[in-house]
Amino acid sequence: MxxxxxxxxxxxxxxxxxxxxxxxxxxxxxxxxxxxxxxxxxxxxxxxxxxxxxxxxxxxxxxxxxxxxxxxxxxxxxxxxxxxxxQIQEHKRILADILKMVEVNESPEPLITKVMRQEEAIKIIQVGERARQGRLRAKLNEASRNMNRMYRIKDPGTVGIELAAVCIQKVWRGYIQRKKAKIARDEEMIFLGMVMHPKYQVPRPAEITVQATEASTRIKQEEYEEDYQKSIVTVTDQLREVDGPDMIKTMKDQLRQWIIACRVATGSFPDYPDEEDGGSTLILAEKHPLQLKEEIAAKEEEESNKQKGNEQKKEKKGNDKDEEEEAGLKMLPSAFLSDLEMGNKTFVDFWKTRNESKNFSQRHDVELIKEEKRRVIEEEIRIQVDEQMRQELAEWKLAVDKQKGGKTKGKAKKKKGSKGGKKKKKEKDLTAERxxxxxxxxxxxxxxxxxxxxxxxxxxxxxxxxxxxxxxxxxxxxxxxxxxxxxxxxxxxxxxxxxxxxxxxxxxxxxxxxxxxxxxxxxxxxxxxxxxxxxxxxxxxxxxxxxxxxxxxxxxxxxxxxxxxxxxxxxxxxxxxxxxxxxxxxxxxxxxxxxxxxxxxxxxxxxxxxxxxxxxxxxxxxxxxxxxxxxxxxxxxxxxxxIPRPDYGSRYILWNQLIKKQGGEVTKNLDVGSLAKISDGYTPGHMVQVIKSVVTMRRILQQTNRPLNAAEFVVPLAKIDPVFQEEEEALKTWYAKTPLGKQRIEAATGKEDEEAPVKGKKKKKK
Structure with missing residues (x-):
């Protein structure tokens, strides 16, 4: 559900x-x-x-x-x-150009000239000539028969004329009555809802309008997205030029005040937080120097105690596992629910109650870009300021406290850690130069x-x-x-x-x-x-x-x-x-x-x-x-x-759609249901093969006078071997040996074994 x-x-x-x-x-x-x-x-x-x-x-x-x-x-x-x-579009364009180039350069296979004896050549010429003479003779015979028929016609008289008129009337009245019956039958089927009205089989004006609207919407999406990306670049450059110097000055003043406050409170200059710990973000959180120092020291203790806590949790989970299983089916943790909650929060905070009445054309909002990019620029500037302040703090230490090597030790530790991390061998690039x-x-x-x-x-x-x-x-x-x-x-x-x-x-x-x-x-x-x-x-x-x-x-x-x-x-x-x-x-x-x-x-x-x-x-x-x-x-x-062979419903759809795709017309004369019934065991590939052999270009032109019928497809279908029941059973047996097939069989057999003694409990669980 x-x-x-x-x-x-x-x-x-x-x-x-x-x-x-x-x-x-x-x-x-x-x-x-x-x-x-x-x-x-x-x-x-x-x-x-x-x-x-x-x-x-x-x-x-x-x-x-x-x-x-x-x-x-x-x-x-x-x-x-x-x-x-x-980048992907550029790669695709390069690949498309290469494919076209290779297709053009591929020269057609040279025609192989076969050595032919004189007797074989004469025989081929004789066959062609005799066929030509036979066709000419047939035309002359037909023309002579038509001439003889004209001479045999005599005056029919009044009785013959009346009989001819009656014959014509019978044919005409039968034709008219059949046409009226067909119209009445079609109207009844449309009224009952069993056949679609012809006017709905062609695209309606509303559908055409919708398609045109969708096309214009996609053009607008591309245009607005391009303007939005340009605006991002413009706003970012503007913020960096105008607000950047003020941000740098404010950050430096705050950090200097913190360093001086630490000196006054502890009697010595503090160590500047590493970039991994967050750098100056810990300092700019407006905390007391002593409190910040305690937090940095407490972090190391927390990391060492994490492993012990995880082990204790695992032991508790192991003890309570049976109780949780009895409670019911538990969903596994999701990697996407946090993203969905974040997206929902963004919608509620920014867009749910936002008044968009003045933005009828739905262009981008510049103020939102400024808010978003100001955070990015602050982060960029913070990293630069951290590097400058680390140097400034080192100079202060040398000048006031005469402390040397504090910074170099940290660097040495980092280098050692980085060397230890590069143990895994990287995959060799055999085509680095290409x-x-x-x-x-x-x-x-x-x-x-x-x-x-x-x-x-x-x-x-x-x-x-x-x-x-x-x-x-x-x-x-x-x-x-x-x-x-x-x-x-x-x-x-x-x-x-x-x-x-x-x-x-x-x-x-x-x-x-x-x-x-x-x-x-x-x-x-x-x-x-x-x-x-x-x-x-x-x-x-x-x-x-x-x-x-x-x-x-x-x-x-x-x-x-x-x-x-x-x-x-x-x-x-x-x-x-x-x-x-x-x-x-x-x-x-x-x-x-x-x-x-x-x-x-x-x-x-x-x-x-x-x-x-x-x-x-x-x-x-x-x-x-x-x-x-x-x-x-x-x-x-x-x-x-x-993938199994198609069932009856799929075969019915396949015959119907594939015949139409090939250019054929599915009329009442074509019994698609019977075709679907007799084609049990045949695959879609077999059906395509049969349809191509029957619905040729010549047969498509003849459809107005001679509609398609099911009997035309039976003979070519009978010449193809179907997928027999033994082959399908062999595939089922093989699939039962796969890991998932084995698990399903084990689950089914285990369920059957436990049904008798624990019948009531099973039903409750189910």
């Missing part, structure tokens, strides 16, 4: 962020939007850990809240692509950096699973629908890659494995992730890297280049097609020359280098996971998503 509520807030905030043009308000909304996105991901992670399943069925929650399945769709904010930083452009050019030429196809996540069509909760209540594990797969990838891949804040704080997912039969749309989903987030696509598939960068040094160089460019051009997606080949139990003879297990050891090592700051995701696809070592595969991919 909480997850659905957060999704509703998320959807509303996305639309609000798209419509607001005030740049400072958009910053507040953006912070809250990132927080809500992260909270949704945290709740999803908790549901997976509690239910031991990647898929959750919420049809009962939707029924209670009176919502529709579309309310559960994960919205993808537009700013993932539109509001990239200038530019990013040259690295991109080489990767594009080698086929390791590719341009993603222009597909969206919504193009992965599929219907919602309406009976998931009902089946689970009857101890039947339902197969996930394609709609569930689309939502999971939006959560695990699109949202973290699109937002840096979300990626840093949300549960880190480095690698995802998409498992399913061929044709279900695994590669399409990878390209959709790249398009929705503006990510770059790197291809490290075993077949793609075969023969490239040979040897251990070449392999190390290839991985270093790919991961270095992926981090610099983030967000990035690294595709590994046929991921099972990297972890083969036994390499087939045909593939031994390709060395598919080449990345087995080195790629997991490179995967460990990906941190929370790096928006880099590895996505593997496999249709035969049984042939791989399951332990190595599961160790590499933290998330394994099983």
């Amino acid at each position: 909480l997850y659905v509520r957060y999704l509703q807030i998320f959807r509303k905030l996305v639309s609000v962020y798209d419509q607001v043009v005030h740049p400072q308000k958009r910053q507040v909304i953006r912070a809250i939007l990132d927080g809500v996105m992260g909270r949704v991901l945290e709740l999803k992670n908790e549901m997976v850990e509690k239910e031991f399943s990647e898929y959750h069925y919420m049809d009962d929650v939707l029924h209670d809240l009176k919502l529709t399945p579309t309310d559960l769709e994960i919205p993808i904010p537009r700013y993932f692509v539109s509001e990239c930083s200038k 530019t990013l452009e040259s690295l991109c050019h080489e990767l594009v030429e080698q086929g390791l950096l590719k341009k993603p196809k222009n597909v969206k996540l919504q193009d992965f069509l599929g219907d919602y699973s309406y009976l998931g909760t009902t089946l689970r209540q009857n101890d039947i594990e339902p197969m996930p629908s394609l709609s569930d797969v689309r939502q999971i990838l939006a959560l695990y891949a699109v949202l973290p890659l699109g937002s840096q804040v979300v990626h840093e704080k949300a549960p880190l997912i480095k690698a995802i494995l998409l498992a399913g039969p061929g044709g279900v749309g695994k590669k399409m989903l990878v390209h959709a992730i790249c398009q929705e987030t503006g990510a770059n696509l790197f291809d490290l598939s075993p077949l793609n890297i075969a023969g490239k960068y040979p040897g251990k040094s070449g392999l190390a160089m290839m991985l270093h280049m790919v991961f270095k460019v992926a981090r610099l051009l983030q967000p990035s997606v690294i595709l590994i097609e046929d991921a099972e080949k990297m972890f083969y139990k036994k390499v087939p003879r045909d593939e031994k020359e390709l060395d598919p297990k080449r990345l087995k050891k080195d790629l997991p090592k490179s995967l460990k280098l990906i941190k929370g700051d790096d928006r880099v995701l590895i996505v593997g696809t496999t249709k035969d996971p049984q042939s791989a070592d399951i332990k190595s595969l599961c160790k590499m991919y933290s998330k394994i998503i099983l």
Whole structure:
């Protein structure tokens, strides 16, 4: 229920962020939007850990809240692509230029001239000539038959004319009556609400107006944001020039008074607080010198006592753990609730009661910029003043107290600490002298950096699973629908890659494995992730890297280049097609020359280098996971998503939408329901293949006289082998051996064992 509520807030905030043009308000909304996105991901992670399943069925929650399945769709904010930083935009422009350059330079394959014997050439010419003569002869015969028919016609007389008139009347009256019946039937269906009125099938004037308004709003957003950034620079320079000298003088006077007061109170000059402790911020808090000295001394004692306190807390938690578990389900601590509270506080303090009647155009507020930037400038000036005052205090000590070495000792300590901290070896940069452009050019030429196809996540069509909760209540594990797969990838891949804040704080997912039969749309989903987030696509598939960068040094160089460019051009997606080949139990003879297990050891090592700051995701696809070592595969991919063949509802939507996309018209003559029924076991890829073979350009032109019907699709569909039940069961069995599958089976079997003796208690807990 909480997850659905957060999704509703998320959807509303996305639309609000798209419509607001005030740049400072958009910053507040953006912070809250990132927080809500992260909270949704945290709740999803908790549901997976509690239910031991990647898929959750919420049809009962939707029924209670009176919502529709579309309310559960994960919205993808537009700013993932539109509001990239200038550096990322520059990198993308360079990469686009390189891709175009490589496409132009690729020369077409030379035509291979085949040596032909004289007899074969003569035979081809004879066949063509005989066909031409046959067509000419057929035309002459048809013309002669028409001439003979004209000579045979005699005067029909009055009786023949009447019979002809009656025949024409019958045909005409039948045609008119059928037309009236069709109109009446359509009107009835529209009245009952079973068919949409034709006037609503085309864009209405209101919809066109809304689209134009949205376009103008986006232009205003860009214009106002540009003015806001210019104003920030202007105001900052102005504050630094006008108020800067006064700030420096005031700070120095306060600090000198404090130093003198310490000298009077203690009899000696105090030690200036280090930058790590806060520097002059501790002094400017208007505290008494003795009190400040005691606080600095007490800090060291607190740090030493922290460890003891933590150990005691752990012991207490261990003793009270059983009582807390009995109290009920406890939510894990969130990394985003503090951000949401801060955003809400900012809204309440600044914007809730603010009078915006004079700012009709929603331009930025200069006074807010001044308040914000004054704090930044004060912090900059404070650091400069601290350095000057440390030198001044050292001079006072030398002149008055003749104390030497106090400052140098502190420096020596710091140096020792810094030396001790640099024990970890940094990763060696094998391409330190090369530019990013040259690295991109080489990767594009080698086929390791590719341009993603222009597909969206919504193009992965599929219907919602309406009976998931009902089946689970009857101890039947339902197969996930394609709609569930689309939502999971939006959560695990699109949202973290699109937002840096979300990626840093949300549960880190480095690698995802998409498992399913061929044709279900695994590669399409990878390209959709790249398009929705503006990510770059790197291809490290075993077949793609075969023969490239040979040897251990070449392999190390290839991985270093790919991961270095992926981090610099983030967000990035690294595709590994046929991921099972990297972890083969036994390499087939045909593939031994390709060395598919080449990345087995080195790629997991490179995967460990990906941190929370790096928006880099590895996505593997496999249709035969049984042939791989399951332990190595599961160790590499933290998330394994099983994509099934489509159910009846998804097949109905697929046939309908794909035929329309190809240019066909879905009329009453085309029984889509029957097509969806007989295509059980076929994947979306099979359906696309069949539709392309049937709905050709010539067939599209013939639709007015001969509409499409279901029988035309049956023959080409029958020539393709479907996904048989055995293959699907094999995938289910394999998934049950994965860590999450094992946990779910253990939870289910444990529940069944305890049902008899503790039946009443179980029900209460549930």
